[in-house]
Amino acid sequence: MISKKMYDAINDQVKHELESAYIYLSMVGYFHSQNLDGMAHWMRVQVHEETIHAMKFFDHLTNRGASVVLQNLKQLKTNWKNPLEPWKDAYAHEQFITGKIHDLLKIARKENDYTAEPLLNWFVNEQIEEENNTDKICRQLEMIGDSKEGLFMLDRELGARVFPAGSSFDPLAYNVVA
Ligand code: OFO
Numbered sequence: 001m002i003s004k005k006m007y008d009a010i011n012d013q014v015k016h017e018l019e020s021a022y023i024y025l026s027m028v029g030y031f032h033s034q035n036l037d038g039m040a041h042w043m044r045v046q047v048h049e050e051t052i053h054a055m056k057f058f059d060h061l062t063n064r065g066a067s068v069v070l071q072n073l074k075q076l077k078t079n080w081k082n083p084l085e086p087w088k089d090a091y092a093h094e095q096f097i098t099g100k101i102h103d104l105l106k107i108a109r110k111e112n113d114y115t116a117e118p119l120l121n122w123f124v125n126e127q128i129e130e131e132n133n134t135d136k137i138c139r140q141l142e143m144i145g146d147s148k149e150g151l152f153m154l155d156r157e158l159g160a161r162v163f164p165a166g167s168s169f170d171p172l173a174y175n176v177v178a
Pocket of ligand 1: 050
């Protein structure tokens with residue numbers, strides 16, 4: 001039986017992970033509007049990952065006999081002044097999410113919730129990658145500066161990110177684009 005404190009915190013985390021997907025989907029739209037289709041693609045894969053994260057927490061509650069109560073997602077930023085800004089926002093958002101995961105682990109330890117700990121430990125490790133990915137792209141963009149050629153090259157590189165097999169967000173898998 002999950003404690004009320006642990007339930008509330010994990011239920012909130014479902015919202016945070018869905019907000020991550022929502023924020024990154026907004027960036028997909030922005031990058032397409034800037035003809036940075038590689039960056040849009042990278043973020044599209046990230047939307048998929050965030051949905052998986054939300055479902056990991058969703059299923060954890062469901063499997064423990066609790067039911068998720070979905071909450072409203074916050075209003076979004078839809079425009080940025082240059083391609084670096086959304087990546088900075090993404091990095092800051094990942095740092096925020098890391099803090100949330102650490103808070104969850106603190107609650108699990110306080111509540112002696114040994115069932116939640118393995119899931120939370122998975123997320124502690126996952127957040128290292130999440131922060132590193134976005135931080136690295138920020139640093140690469142800062143290195144590139146005003147070089148259009150550099151931006152073009154990085155965009156192409158980010159466009160090579162691979163969707164997990166069977167992703168419902170992969171436009172190629174569903175013939176949404178040629
Ligand atoms: Fe779910 O890790 Fe990013 O936000």
